[in-house]
Amino acid sequence: MFPRLLAVLGLGVTGSLSGANEQHPQEVLSNAHAKEPSSFIESSIFGRRNIDVVNLPDSEVLAPTYNPRDSEEYPFQGLGTFAHLDFTKCTELESSGTFDIGIVGHPFDLGVSYRPGQRFGPHAARQGARRLSPEAGWDMDHGGVNPFRNWATVTDCGDISNTPFDKLAAIHELERGMEAINKLKAKNESTSDAVRLITIGGDHTITLPILRALHSTWGRVAVLHFDSHLDTWNPKQLGGGLTKYSEVNHGTMLHIAHEEGLLSNHSNMHLGSRCALFDEHYDLNNDLRCGFSYIRARELDTLGIEKVVKQIVKTVGDEYVYLSVDIDVLDPAFAPATGTIEPGGWTTRELLQIIGGLSDAGIKIVGADVVEFTPIYDSVAETTGIAVGQIIYEILHWMVHVPVKRPKP
Template identity: 35%
Template sequence: MSDHPFVNDISLYANNFSYMGRKLSRELADDVDAVVLGVPYDMATTGRPGTRFGPNGVRQASVTLRWEEARWPWRFRLFEQLNVIDYGDVDFEPGNSQHMMDQVVADADAIIASGKKLLSFGGDHFVTLPLLQAVHKTHGKMALIHFDAHTDTYSEGGEFDHGTMFYRAPQLGLIDPAHSVQIGIRTEYGYDDHPFKVIDAAQANDQSVEQIVEQVRQRVGNLPVYVTFDIDCLDPAYAPGTGTPVVGGLTSDKAMKIIRGLQSLNIVAADVVEVAPCYDQAEITSLAGASIGLELLHLFAVKK
């Protein structure tokens, strides 16, 4: 038997079925700290489809992140401090959006109620609504930190629409807009009566990370926090593989720096959505999604 660390524990390119090579399991054992969940759904999209392949794309891209035991600039080895399993994907009837919602709520509720942190990969952004419903069962009303090019607060649209979740979520009592913030917005919204604090893309690109993080902290307060990251928050130069790309977004570097600045907050769950590998180039977008997910897991580890 070789003593090389990758031979016995992490074979980088072999059997790459899970996020970061974590154990594929649905056993929510006491020693599990955090759970990765995929939601391969894109029937609520209004732009280009393809995000149903996002969870698998992110998992495959994560192989290139596995060699670094202590991810820069963090000064600890994540998986020595945080026991993470990959739960696999939510199972639902193809074409049945309501069944998807029911199954997401059931799976996510079981994970959160067992005391675990939850990191989900979509799928289009609509999947955040049933995820919020599940997390609310345990944590009550939450603050939302929302990275996106779009506010997703539009009242028009059908029952299943990836632009309406944050219009409906406050109505359902899931999140408190007065303690929530949207970062990277660069499309039209109701400027005069918008209930969320917006740090638009131009502001986010011009302000320092410290200025942005301080505004987020003040807005969120002491509420439990749900972080949702739509990959189109990033400029298409950094994330071309998505359904509704909008130029003028954040760099992947700045987005990750902002995420690292959130480590003092009580983040109970998070997701990364809208990765569409079919429009990607050289796995740029899938790698960005996998990297952002890894930063979010580090936030879980710091709070543990």
């Protein structure tokens, strides 16, 4: 395994790593003889050219254990897939034209700064969604629509395989897996001509490879970032300086996405924010530079749901939108199982109402993730896992309600 990782990183198996570290701590991570970088992205090890992608394994999805027929009568039976959906090997070309919306897991937590364990989030979220099923997919709040049985064929794509030993390799594996799925044709192209994915994390670092994979299809997107934290921190503020590997994490990925030109210039928003800052002015100024405005968690009490939705709609306008929901946007009373917990958040009902309001407004959603679910900290009642399942169900309603067409070249 160790020689394979060295090969992935382009390092010789017989080279003396200890000697290099003693003389130049960064030499194993970068080319000491390269010309001076002209930008942050050029200097970052996470630039795409800095890994030999040829040596990465082919994209692979790992199937949940399931039997969809077991669930038709009793929702607590039929372990495995999200809401007892059928499983599809979504990274294979043979799956092109077989589905419209996929649920995909990213079992990754190499970018956390506090409590780890998010790699178990996809499995636990599927368990939290076992009360849902296509056979009983209607509810009292969506006007007789069953999102599993509407125009869109919905499937569980399993988990994208990624190494737990190397952050750099894992991020590229996740990106390649998402690219493979995004290349597939949608089943109902007359209604919505692109496959769309709802990703279950995993820590929030996974949003970076997802946005990279989306860019070739949708170009720059406006990110609606439901999170107690900003996640646009400059690596110099959070994680940087130790090694190049530390530059990307679950608090810097949106900064890097901006530097790579993946985000809208002015239409991104943080929603439910309430975090500590490292500096009196710099963090918020840098956040503005990255194209974000924000609605703090406490503002919901004065604005109300309707005004929050209107402000979001006004900000994003007609742009394509990527939705990223860190489960810590909810108050710990409603979602205790998360990695970097912050008191004073929104209720599950308030979050669902805001997402539903954006759907009603016709915001063009092209993809989504729900991240930072750390099941080891959940209650015995599976409070967080069930909330994650319900949030994904609400996002699914949004995608079904608002079909999208690819931008014209």
